[in-house]
Amino acid sequence: MKITVTSRNPNSKAFPLTLELAGSPTTVTIDTLSDAIHKKLPKYYPDRQRVTTEDKRVLERGKNKSLADYGIKDEEVTLYFKDLGPQIGWRTVFLIEYFGPLIFHPLFYHLSALFYRSTFNHSTMQTVTYYLAILHFAKRELETLYIHRFSHGTMPFTNVFKNSAHYWILSGANLAFWVYGPWFAEGTTMSERSEVWIWGCVAVWAWAQLSNLATHVTLRNLRPPGTRSRAIPYGYGFDLVSCPNYFFEIVAWGAICVLTLSWSAVLFTVVATGQMYLWAIKKHKQYYKEFKNYPRSRKALFPFIA
Template sequence: MKVTIASRQKSSKFPVTLEVPGTASTIKVADIATALAKKYPKYYPDRQRLTTEDKKVLTEQSLSEQGIDESTPIYFKDLGPQIGWRTVFLIEYGGPLLIHPLFYYATKLIYGSSIEHSPMQVATYYMVMLHFLKRELETLFVHRFSHGTMPFTNVFKNSAHYWFLSGFNLAYWVYGPWFAQGTVAGARNDVWVYGSVAVWAWAELSNLMTHITLRNLRPPGTRVRAIPYGYGFDLVSCPNYFFEFVAWTAVCFLTTSWSAFLFNIVATGQMYVWAVKKHKNYKKEFKDYPRNRTSMVPFIA
């Protein structure tokens, strides 16, 4: 079958006609992407966005199921150099894992004097380290991504959030001498410390359970989407975000540091935006999607 690839961007390479084995009823978007990459190796499949004339992104259905035949042009957009989502996540979460030990152990170098850490500082350090170690392990062994890559330049923007807000910002202010052992600001009773750790641990385990539920919805090597059910999903579409918010709120309550609140506010705001978008997509894609669910916060939003 002959397929015409046009471009909305100015390019001397387009339009181009490709010979793709098969018919409109058997050819899928992956076949088109492979054929285009074979002709122009620079445009490997993850770098391509293929759409119809009315800008609808082509799905995994056959061309005929999407109303495309030999007379219908397919529009191409170059997404630019790409990087794998798994790699991006490893870089993002790796920042705090490097930064927090530096501020925690090199207090004399950073603050000018050795510090005996208060129980609050010790608990916060291990909570933060375990949180991001969990995220790294989930990236390697749990997550299955619906999109394999993202634009390379985005890795700097995404990493800045974790490296600066939950890295340098949180570490510098929480492990400083003003919260050290023997200070009024660093004093916490046992109920305060252990209560915060208990809530944090529950939220982290709950977050992990929701990630496992989402993983089990998608067979390996596919982009299949389905309605999630089970723990957390009875009330909200994105309980993983809600439990993450609870975990960081426990850190805020334990530290009482403005730096923790700043990170939590920014992170929660971003997660809420993502949750609303995913909630709308669920309702649009699945006609039988449960109506009682909210986006992220049970019964509220």
């Protein structure tokens, strides 16, 4: 069949591109088309492409769908191309994001005399918070390497700076600076916490982190290696909400807020909760749209609420 690929950018010099592909709309897959574009124009590797029909339906790769699945029936067709720009793998993005706090927390904690221009002993609250923060982001790095399987391979490279700012600034430099400062040092009124207070927060944090890990393992097991398949998750946490991994993440950071009583921890938690709520609503709607038998009693993020 004959496919004419034209760019939605009127200034593009690489398009229109004419492809002659063996087969018919029922046998030519989206991956075949994407690979053919890449072969003709090596600059536009598959993850950098967005190809749509005239009515702007996106032809999705990795789902083993043919052109006919998107309503294309003619042996000659015109499709539309958009350059998504240089891409970066999601796994790499996550590793970069979580690495920031692993730099800033040790710097402010161990080099406090340099940053605060004074010498003091860290309080129990500061020390406990430090180790909880390090364990949290080390866990996230290990999950990225060994547990997560991503439904989307890449994202635009420029987005890595925006995404990383959330972690490097809010949960990295900002949180570390205000929590490990002399105002929370040993012997100060602001650092006073009972053992029940401290270890109660640690217990809630640990439960939330282990619960978060369990939900990540459940999601991993739904997606065979090398695929982007989706299925309905069931089990611990998922009987109540569509995104229990986000819910347990919020609980863990809520415990740190109570432990530190720091506005910097509250700021990060509020911003993170808002973002995770938006993600949860989007995923919740996708589940309803994709699976007709999706449990109607589930909420998106907060059990019994929303």
